[in-house]
Structures are given as C-alpha cells and as structure tokens.
Amino acid sequence: MKGIKILERLIATIPVVLGIAIIVFLFMRLTPGDPVDIMMGKAGMVTEAEIEALQREFNLNEPLHVQLFLFFKGLLAGDLGNSMARGVPVTKLIKDTLPATIELAGGALIFALIIALPIGIISAVKQNSYIDKAAMAVSFVGISMPAFWLGIVLIILFSVNLNLLPSQSRLSHMINLQHITGFYIIDSILTGNMPALINALKHLFLPSITLGASMAAIIARVMRSSMLEVLKQDYVMLARAKGLSKWMVVIKHCIKNAMMPTITVVGMQVGVLLGGNMIVESVFGWPGLGRLVVDAIFNRDYPLVQGVVMFYAIIFVLANFTVDVIYTYINPKIEL
Amino acid sequence: MSVHKNINQILPNDLHVTKTKLVLKNFKDFLKKLKKHPSALIGAILLIIYVTISIFAPFIALHDPKKTNLNIKMKPAVWNGGEWTYPFGTDQLGRDIFSRIIYGARVSLLVGFITVMISIIIGTFLGCIAGYYMGRLDAYVSRFADLLLAFPFLIFSIGAMAMLGPGFWNLIFALSFKSWVEFFRLVRGEVLAEKTKEYVEAAKVLGMKDIQIIVSEILPNIVHSILVLGTLRIGYLIIMEASLSYLGLGIPPSIPAWGSMIEGGRDYMFNAHWISTYPGVVLVILVLAINMFGEGLRDILDPRLKLE
Numbered sequence: 001m002k003g004i005k006i007l008e009r010l011i012a013t014i015p016v017v018l019g020i021a022i023i024v025f026l027f028m029r030l031t032p033g034d035p036v037d038i039m040m041g042k043a044g045m046v047t048e049a050e051i052e053a054l055q056r057e058f059n060l061n062e063p064l065h066v067q068l069f070l071f072f073k074g075l076l077a078g079d080l081g082n083s084m085a086r087g088v089p090v091t092k093l094i095k096d097t098l099p100a101t102i103e104l105a106g107g108a109l110i111f112a113l114i115i116a117l118p119i120g121i122i123s124a125v126k127q128n129s130y131i132d133k134a135a136m137a138v139s140f141v142g143i144s145m146p147a148f149w150l151g152i153v154l155i156i157l158f159s160v161n162l163n164l165l166p167s168q169s170r171l172s173h174m175i176n177l178q179h180i181t182g183f184y185i186i187d188s189i190l191t192g193n194m195p196a197l198i199n200a201l202k203h204l205f206l207p208s209i210t211l212g213a214s215m216a217a218i219i220a221r222v223m224r225s226s227m228l229e230v231l232k233q234d235y236v237m238l239a240r241a242k243g244l245s246k247w248m249v250v251i252k253h254c255i256k257n258a259m260m261p262t263i264t265v266v267g268m269q270v271g272v273l274l275g276g277n278m279i280v281e282s283v284f285g286w287p288g289l290g291r292l293v294v295d296a297i298f299n300r301d302y303p304l305v306q307g308v309v310m311f312y313a314i315i316f317v318l319a320n321f322t323v324d325v326i327y328t329y330i331n332p333k334i335e336l
Numbered sequence: 337m338s339v340h341k342n343i344n345q346i347l348p349n350d351l352h353v354t355k356t357k358l359v360l361k362n363f364k365d366f367l368k369k370l371k372k373h374p375s376a377l378i379g380a381i382l383l384i385i386y387v388t389i390s391i392f393a394p395f396i397a398l399h400d401p402k403k404t405n406l407n408i409k410m411k412p413a414v415w416n417g418g419e420w421t422y423p424f425g426t427d428q429l430g431r432d433i434f435s436r437i438i439y440g441a442r443v444s445l446l447v448g449f450i451t452v453m454i455s456i457i458i459g460t461f462l463g464c465i466a467g468y469y470m471g472r473l474d475a476y477v478s479r480f481a482d483l484l485l486a487f488p489f490l491i492f493s494i495g496a497m498a499m500l501g502p503g504f505w506n507l508i509f510a511l512s513f514k515s516w517v518e519f520f521r522l523v524r525g526e527v528l529a530e531k532t533k534e535y536v537e538a539a540k541v542l543g544m545k546d547i548q549i550i551v552s553e554i555l556p557n558i559v560h561s562i563l564v565l566g567t568l569r570i571g572y573l574i575i576m577e578a579s580l581s582y583l584g585l586g587i588p589p590s591i592p593a594w595g596s597m598i599e600g601g602r603d604y605m606f607n608a609h610w611i612s613t614y615p616g617v618v619l620v621i622l623v624l625a626i627n628m629f630g631e632g633l634r635d636i637l638d639p640r641l642k643l644e
Contacts, residue, residue, distance in 0.1 A: 019483040021440045027499050144623040148582045149598055149616035156609045224475050275490030279579055283602075294583055297498040309495040 001212025006325055018072075019171050020313040025071050028306050080307030090307035093292060099182030100170060101288035103274045104281070107208030109266075112216035117262075124231060124258075125250055135220065142217030147276050151210040151283035158206060168204050168285040175199045207284040211276050215269045219262060226261040230242040230254045260327075267323030271316050369636045378633020383626035390441040398423070401592045405430035410608040416554070427597070427611045428604055432494060436592040437618050442634035444595040444622065447577040454512040456566055459519025464550050466520070467527030481517045489514060493576060497585040507586050511573055522565055526558040560637040567584040567633055571626035578619055594619045 062070070074081060080090035123132040127163050159167035170184055171177060177196040185204070188196035227325050230236065231254060239249045278290035289308060296304035370377055389396055389468035398421070409430040418425050424433040464473035484492070530536060531554065539549045548611040580586030581595025589596055594615040601611025
C-alpha cells in the first residue's frame with residue numbers, strides 16, 4: 001500500500017519537472033535580443049559562418065515548439081547541451097563540480113544540527129531563562145543576516161586578523177591529493193592522507209558556518225517551540241511522577257517526539273542550501289555548482305546557466321519528495 | 337431595488353463617522369499593544385529612522401555618493417583614526433561610505449516595499465477570485481503557483497536576472513514574479529475559510545454583489561494576515577536584493593546599493609575592511625528591525641498565523 005502511495009507521489013512530480021523545464025526554456029528563448037549575438041559578445045569578431053554554426057548547434061532556426069521538443073528530447077537522454085564558453089557537455093561540468101557542492105552542503109547541515117539541536121532543547125527546557133533569551137536573540141540575528149556578509153566578516157576575523165583558517169578554495173596548493181570520488185574529505189581518508197584531510201577540513205570550516213548559520217537559527221527556533229509543545233504533554237508529567245529526572249525525561253521521551261517538525265524544516269531548508277551555495281561559493285572561491293553558474297552568467301554561457309538552473313530545480317523537487325517519503329516512515333500516521 | 341440599498345437608507349447618516357471612529361480606536365488599541373511589545377516597538381522605531389533617513393538622504397548625506405576621488409581612497413572611519421569629513425571612511429575609489437550607505441537605504445527600502453506592494457496586489461486579486469469562485473481559473477493559477485514554488489527563491493531570481501540583466505525595475509520584476517505566490521496562497525486559503533462563515537451568507541441574503549462581498553466584507557477580515565506576511569517579506573526581499581547586487585546581478589553599479597558596496601570591498605578585506613563591513617552592519621540592522629516589527633505585528637494582530 002505504502003509503495004503504491006510513494007509511486008503516486010513520484011508520478012505527481014513529473015508535471016512539476018516538465019513545467020520547470022518549460023519555464024527555464026522560455027526564459028532562455030524569450031530574452032530580448034538574439035542569443036547568438038549575446039553569447040558572442042559585442043567583440044564584433046564573429047564571422048557569418050560561426051554565427052550560422054552556433055544557430056545550428058542550438059537549433060535557433062527552428063520554430064519555438066520544435067526547439068522545445070528538441071530540448072525535452074535532450075533532457076530525457078540526460079543531455080543538457082554543451083557549454084558555450086568551455087565547449088564541454090554541461091552534464092560533465094555538473095558532474096565535476098557536484099562533489100564540492102555536496103561536501104559544502106553536508107558541512108553546513110552538520111554544523112547547523114550540532115549547534116541548533118542542543119540550543120533548541122536547552123532553550124525549551126530552561127524556558128525564559130537568560131540562556132533561552134540570549135539563544136533566541138542570537139538566532140533572530142542569524143535569520144536576519146545575509147550569508148555573503150557573514151562570510152566576509154568571518155574571513156576578516158579568522159583569515160585576515162587571526163590568520164587561523166584559509167578563506168579561498170578547497171585545498172592548499174602545496175597539498176597533493178589523489179582524486180577518487182571528488183569528495184576531498186573522503187578521498188583523503190581513503191588514501192590515508194592525513195595532512196590533506198586536515199587541510200580540507202580547515203578549508204571547509206568557514207564556508208560551512210556561513211552557509212549553515214541561518215539554517216541553524218531556524219532549526220533552533222523550531223526545535224525549541226516543538227520541544228515546548230512536547231513538554232506540556234501528559235506523558236511527560238507521568239514520566240516525571242514515576243521519578244525520572246527532568247533531563248532523563250527530555251532525553252528518553254521528548255527529543256524523539258519533538259524531532260518531527262524539525263525534520264520538516266530541515267527538508268524545506270534544502271532550497272536554502274542550494275540557493276545559498278551560489279553566494280557562499282562565490283565568497284569563498286569554492287569550486288562547486290554555485291560558482292559554476294555564477295561564472296556562467298558572467299560569461300553569458302546560456303546553455304550552462306539553463307542546464308544548471310534546471311538541475312537545481314529538479315534536485316529541489318526530488319529533495320522535497322524524499323522528505324515526504326521519510327515522514328511516512330518516521331510517523332506512520334501521516335499519509336502521503 | 338435591492339434589500340441592501342434599503343438597509344443603507346435605514347441606517348443613521350453618521351455611519352461613516354462611526355466607521356472612522358472605529359478605525360481610529362483600533363489604531364489606538366494597536367499602539368497600546370505595540371508599547372507593551374518591546375521588540376516590536378524597537379523594530380518600529382528603527383524602521384521609522386531608516387525610512388526618514390532615506391527620504392531625506394540628500395540633506396543628510398555629506399558628499400555626493402557617486403563622486404570619486406582617488407586622492408582620498410580607503411580612508412578609515414572616525415573611530416579607526418579617520419576624520420569627521422568621512423565618518424565611515426572612504427572606499428577604493430575615494431567615495432564617502434557614509435553618504436553611499438544613506439543613499440543605499442533608499443534602494444533597499446524601495447525594492448523591498450515596491451516588490452511587496454506588487455506582490456500583495458497581484459496575490460490578493462488572484463487569491464480572492466480563486467478562493468471565492470474556485471473553478472478553472474483557480475486550478476490554472478494554483479498549478480502555476482506550485483510550479484514557481486518548485487524553484488528556490490534565490491535560484492529563480494538569479495536565473496531571471498541573468499536573462500534580464502541588472503537594473504532597478506528588472507530586479508523588481510524578477511522578485512515580484514515569484515513573491516506574489518505566497519500572498520496568493522495565503523489569501524486564497526483565507527477566502528476559502530471565510531466564505532463559509534455566516535456573515536458572508538448574511539451579505540448574500542442581503543443581496544450584495546460578489547465583488548462587494550469580497551471587498552467590503554471578506555477583505556477587512558483577512559487584511560491582518562496580509563499585512564503581517566507583507567512586513568516579514570520586506571526583510572526577506574531586502575536580503576534578496578542585496579544578495580543579487582552582491583553577485584552583480586541586482587542594482588547596476590552606478591547606483592549606490594549595500595549589496596554591491598559589500599562586493600566592492602571584497603578585494604580590500606586585508607587593508608580596508610570597512611568598505612564591506614559597514615554597509616553589512618546597516619543592512620543587518622534594517623532586516624532585524626523589519627523582522628522584529630513583523631513578528632510583533634503577528635503577535636498583536638494575528639497570533640494564529642504561523643509562517644515557515
């Protein structure tokens with residue numbers, strides 16, 4: 001029964017993905033000006049033959065609906081076209097940069113959870129104490145702070161003034177690392193390369209904090225309020241009456257029940273992680289997907305922009321789907 | 337002709353007077369509640385200061401925000417040993433950071449405010465029609481809204497601005513294109529809930545037209561929620577504007593904006609951190625003020641509304 005429901009939900013995402021593809025496609029084609037002119041820049045050094053070749057490559061001479069059909073055909077075959085500026089398939093560029101982005105998103109998520117869950121729990125248990133008030137004030141600032149500015153402040157503090165942590169790229173130049181998976185942390189563990197592991201972790205530190213800060217703030221607030229809800233329940237009173245200490249009740253009974261809303265929020269934050277990484281990656285020179293697309297925008301590399309934006313949106317839809325599925329397993333009362 | 341008209345004739349002439357009195361009384365009540373809500377009050381005061389400063393920017397700014405002078409570039413702020421002529425120091429082109437921040441407030445507030453206004457108008461209009469009549473229009477608009485929600489906000493606006501190119505109105509267009517959806521969903525849901533209530537039934541029995549019911553009966557009951565969401569969204573949109581300007585995709589560099597100012601100082605973090613840090617401080621305080629005021633507004637006007 002559950003399997004069928006999940007399948008139904010999966011099928012329901014198909015029209016959404018199709019719709020996204022159409023929006024991305026239309027955005028590309030309805031841009032004022034001829035894409036070829038724009039892509040070639042205003043250098044004026046382009047021959048007629050080159051323009052024609054470009055038009056052929058991107059099927060610009062075909063009517064709009066044929067172009068849309070060809071775009072879908074490529075999409076189904078997993079072909080997002082070739083990058084204008086680099087002449088490489090877009091899918092290859094995505095594949096190359098994805099590990100860096102996932103590593104950063106993972107670091108941000110771990111940072112956010114490690115910070116936010118204890119703060120949320122303690123704030124709820126010690127409601128209205130100074131710890132609670134201070135934590136909530138800090139989280140409020142965290143929500144109101146743009147990531148790129150936090151990143152710059154962290155660089156000024158930890159890289160420029162204290163000279164503790166690196167501020168650019170994923171690995172120092174003098175460190176050699178054999179690339180196996182593209183995840184530097186995993187690669188350095190696999191090859192037993194201790195200096196590379198430490199170096200990669202150091203590089204990961206500031207970007208993860210920057211990307212994870214607003215998420216941590218939101219998670220802490222949600223964890224606190226759902227924990228407060230749970231603490232009011234009768235079974236908490238009962239457990240206390242049975243002689244369990246306050247913290248034992250919290251650890252044994254409350255945390256698990258308060259996690260549901262938190263997981264919802266973490267799921268919804270996937271979009272923030274994806275969008276935020278464009279900013280954070282360009283602040284820290286992190287060679288991931290986000291920087292790829294920002295660079296592509298400035299190179300006017302439209303096929304690349306189109307492909308990566310498309311990819312982002314699909315990941316976002318799939319992530320929301322996954323969160324929905326995870327719910328049903330954690331909380332069988334919820335139906336898809 | 338209609339019953340409604342007759343009722344209007346029976347009612348006392350000073351109906352409008354009582355109505356204004358009621359609004360005034362509500363507003364006074366609101367101010368009283370605001371005074372008891374310290375964080376909302378602080379937010380409101382800060383917000384008023386920001387708005388005043390941005391309105392009177394030409395009188396407050398000490399220098400022309402666009403005037404470059406390489407002889408005085410990267411002067412530190414007063415408390416770092418600078419001089420009072422340039423209280424927040426100067427940037428890499430010798431422009432006065434204080435004056436640029438003052439003018440930058442205009443851009444941030446305008447983008448946030450105009451985008452929210454457009455979003456409220458479109459979202460409320462479509463939300464009322466979709467919620468009240470349901471039917472085909474509702475189905476189409478709702479599907480389209482779902483589609484837009486499938487894009488993370490920043491990715492959508494980066495993509496849109498990549499195509500449109502930097503520019504004040506382009507930015508407002510790109511942001512509004514996505515942000516009306518939330519108002520649409522809010523209003524649609526509220527109208528759906530309100531239209532089954534007795535007062536709407538009563539208005540129907542009195543012979544009021546649909547448009548009258550929506551505008552003068554339902555809307556006043558849901559305007560609270562729209563106001564609260566609108567306020568909180570202004571803060572979010574200001575961060576969006578700054579992020580896009582930081583990437584060079586928002587406000588063109590010729591107009592002083594906080595996001596692009598922060599970007600401009602990136603290469604000078606080692607010797608002139610103030611170029612980036614001060615516009616950021618001002619930005620964070622503004623967004624903080626808006627969020628404090630918005631959350632207070634929610635507690636006062638509409639405690640049941642939960643966002644995010």
